[in-house]
Amino acid sequence: MVMKDAELRHLHRCVELAAEALEAGDEPFGSVLAGADGTALAEERNRVASGDRTRHPEFELARWAAAHLTPGERAAATVYTSGEHCPMCAAAHAWVGLGRIVYVASSEQLGTWLTEWGVPAPPVRTLPVGEVAPGVTVEGPVPELTDEVRALHHRLHGGRA
Numbered sequence: 037m038v039m040k041d042a043e044l045r046h047l048h049r050c051v052e053l054a055a056e057a058l059e060a061g062d063e064p065f066g067s068v069l070a071g072a073d074g075t076a077l078a079e080e081r082n083r084v085a086s087g088d089r090t091r092h093p094e095f096e097l098a099r100w101a102a103a104h105l106t107p108g109e110r111a112a113a114t115v116y117t118s119g120e121h122c123p124m125c126a127a128a129h130a131w132v133g134l135g136r137i138v139y140v141a142s143s144e145q146l147g148t149w150l151t152e153w154g155v156p157a158p159p160v161r162t163l164p165v166g167e168v169a170p171g172v173t174v175e176g177p178v179p180e181l182t183d184e185v186r187a188l189h190h191r192l193h194g195g196r197a
């Protein structure tokens with residue numbers, strides 16, 4: 037998939053946010069919400085170290101969008117993210133009427149890595165966004181950045197990248 041420079045910049049920022057999350061003791065996920073003109077409107081990173089396992093960036097951005105954007109603005113917005121939305125976040129994304137999703141690494145890729153590293157399965161199944169929110173346009177993975185995301189997750193699970 038060929039990404040435009042502006043879109044790659046947002047995805048780079050997502051990976052940066054994921055790295056910040058890992059440094060802070062959270063899980064390496066980061067997301068950017070951009071408006072119809074491509075301007076970044078909000079960004080978030082994973083904050084599950086608080087003990088609240090629902091503190092995923094995509095969920096926070098869905099809530100932010102519901103509070104700050106009109107339905108039309110939400111539909112025209114794009115959420116860039118380091119890892120494909122989990123089912124909870126895909127549902128939140130669709131319930132608030134957000135538009136396109138662009139992810140660096142797919143849930144399938146993450147699942148494959150975790151299995152490879154012997155990490156126990158999470159309590160929620162990893163489903164592609166399309167199975168949870170069939171109306172949402174989804175693009176990814178983005179091979180230019182996938183290795184960086186893989187390395188962050190490898191560090192989280194005790195690997196040296």
Ligand code: ZN
Nearest residue numbers: 092122124125
């Ligand atoms: Zn999630």
